[in-house]
Amino acid sequence: MRKVAVVGVGTSKFGNRTDVSLPELAWESVKEALDDARLGTEDIEAFVVGNVGGWSSEMLPAVVVGEYCGLVPKSGVRVEAACATGSAAVRTAYHMVASGESDIVMVIGVEKMNESPTPTVVEFIGRAGNYFWEFENFGLTFPGYYALYATAYMHRYGATEEDLCKVAVKNHYYGSLNPKAQFQKAITVEECLNSRYVAWPLKLYDSSPITDGSSAVILASEEAAKKITDTPVWIKAIGYANGTANLSKRLDFIGLEAAQIAAQMAYKKAGIDPLEPVKYLDVAEVHDCFTIAEIMAYEDLGFAKRGEGYKLVREGQTYIGGLIPVNVDGGLKAKGHPIGATGVSMIAELTRQLRQQVEKSRQAPIRKGMALAHNIGGTGHYAFVTILSLS
Amino acid sequence: MSDNVVNSVSKTLDKLYKEPLKQLETLIGATGLPVYKDPKSGALLWVDVRELRLRFTLSVNKIAKFVDGLREGKLLYTVCKRCGAKFFPPQADCPRCKASDMEWRETSPVGELITWTVINVKPASFSHHADYVVGIVKMPDGFNITAWVEADPKTLKPGMKMRLLVDRRPGENYITYWFKPA
């Protein structure tokens, strides 16, 4: 397997993007990534599109995006892994380069959720489990699935709704510093606590929004990367695992087993001590589709001991200056969660963090040169942990 | 006839989509195009004139005994006759030993609540219900069951004993299963 580097990144403005069509939205990040790498479309040998769809009109997003972005007749396919679609697309492109098949491959995550009315989107994501045994008869919703974990976790460890809200407060704070975030407004714990329940014990402010957005990254072989850039960011490791479709088949509801397995795999490949991963990492992006998900991520990744994740946020340890800065772009919570683009945007953000190119107010200090992306599909149905490194 | 799942869901969908459809008709009539300016963003939007309705047809042919069980007021699971693996939801095939010879057994009547949530923001197809509780219950048979819990959520605690019921669901009139504090 060859070394693979990220050599160009781009991210569109996230939000309710009524001003652009799906391929136009993709082009925003494709152009930014090409400019970042100083490449043209002719340099891209193949592309992978991350898109979940259903709520948007295009059935064949890879074909539509490929045509609009001038990538035809280069080969492109669509990849889907629920909310971890972006990471699955990165993994697919990584293997295309690592195997020696291609030298320069582009990953394009794009999602246009607002092409459908909100009730349709709620209906679609409620089906993100096992259709008959969870949705058809019991009407679970996406917040509902995570709420099942929140209830169990809070009872077991004594975390409170206020603790969960502190995750939202942190991520909104960093969202307010990120011009591409959907929400650029800081919030208070009180505002969060006073927001209405969507799936008790989770409230509106515990939840990521419905988002349109795109993100693109260009991956290159070592030889190609050295010609393109002086600051390649290497994909050191990708860990991955799946969970059962039915949540009823899970052993417990206090963490995501798939995420734990993916983290162990990534740490082993990257040479990171799984007992002290924070010693190796400058910054992390974790999958905070709901506030409880960020707290479980701290534990599944080994940033905190089991049952102590909520203490990290209580103590402010995941702000810049703490033990490890997490989601300093606003996370899914405030930056937004355009399902298929989210995982790609995590890699784009961490690449810019490692290159020290983000807005000064939210730049994590880069001392060790390593960063981690944790991207979950569904409710621990898919898990990807990707480690990026300057060396 | 009002308390039936089919007309309850239809009514909701009518409420959601009839008015926008009328507006679309008026828009095309008046301007010749299904195009309007989004009042929030000012962006120009084309409203899809080709509506797609989705209603799936799922095969329960291989788990016909499960369906028979519901009819008799029983909730059934499968046990692999070769290796003893237990399945709920019931499976017709055993991936552990690759056999497809299953014994059908009735689940125990009582389990223990592991976790639960209250669905406050409901999917449109469930919006004819008041907020409902969904729980996961650990059964002594060696698996968990996800279903509604008929109880005041404030009274629920992890480990609480839950009794399984199989009957026509009030307001929907089709046979399904749920739990009630034992």
Ligand SMILES: [Zn+2]
């Ligand atoms: Zn078997």
